[in-house]
Amino acid sequence: MAKAPGLREEKKQRTRKALIEAALLLFDEHGYEATTTAAIAAAAGVSPATFFNYFASKEDVVFADQHVYDEVLAQVFATATAEEPVTDLVFRTIGAFATADAWSFPFEHPLTSVRARLLASVPALRAGLLLRNSQVGDTWARALCETHPELDLPEAATIAGAVIGGVQAALHANLDDHGRPRRPEAEVGLRAIQAVMQGFGNVQKA
Incomplete structure (x- = not known):
């Protein structure tokens, strides 16, 4: 304990x-x-x-929870095995991200939406997000390769990058002209992951 x-x-x-x-x-x-x-x-x-x-700096405040990604990845992959399908492992990782206790605020908290609007609208923060997402993707890809040796690093990086980029793009597209989410962000993020992992031909209209 x-x-x-x-x-x-x-x-x-x-x-x-x-x-x-x-x-x-x-x-x-x-x-x-x-x-x-x-x-x-x-x-x-x-x-x-x-x-x-x-x-x-001010930028560091916006990215105050960045450490959570590495912590969650370490926790998830500590119990991952080669028998767990890659798709299941990706969804388990995303679920762990969404429910981690270490976030400053829960996913549904209004300030989480404020942060999303800032990342979508402030050029310096958007650049910082791209850099940090790349670092998370690199760590995730290496972990996938270690757990699933059938994946080479470019393949694993494609999976991690597609999920991270897809979720970010979906959340950005979900914002209205005032920077407010049109649909629940958790729902939008989940459907983005499903689109990436299941293939676009299987995406069903909500």
Whole structure:
């Protein structure tokens, strides 16, 4: 059983989450470029110096949960075997991503949608997302190759890249002119994965 965090660690986690929440709310209200790190710190009730104890920049706040991907991949592939079909393994990985406790906010939380809108609309963040998605894809592809030796690295990279890129493209296309999701994001993401893994000829109209 995992050891419960001590009081000091709990305080650090609360402060970190408060900074993320304050930043996303300010980005949503005032815009990413117009929001300063000092404003984020003030909204979270901490000093500017404390902000930089947790994050190096505004961009780092938006990508605060990036570490979760590596953690989830490590957990999933620790129990993966060559007997588990690749398609099942991909869906299990996506399910683990969606339900991981380590995210700052649940998938259905309003601030998750705020983050999605930022990633879709702010050029610097879109560039950062592409880089980070590429890194996640590389890690995922290597793990797939280790578990399923019948896959070479280009094949595994194609699977990981198609899933990651497909979900991101689907979520972006699901946003209306005001950056709000037209349909539930979990539903859109799942159908994107199904389209990639089952083949486009099998996609049924919802």
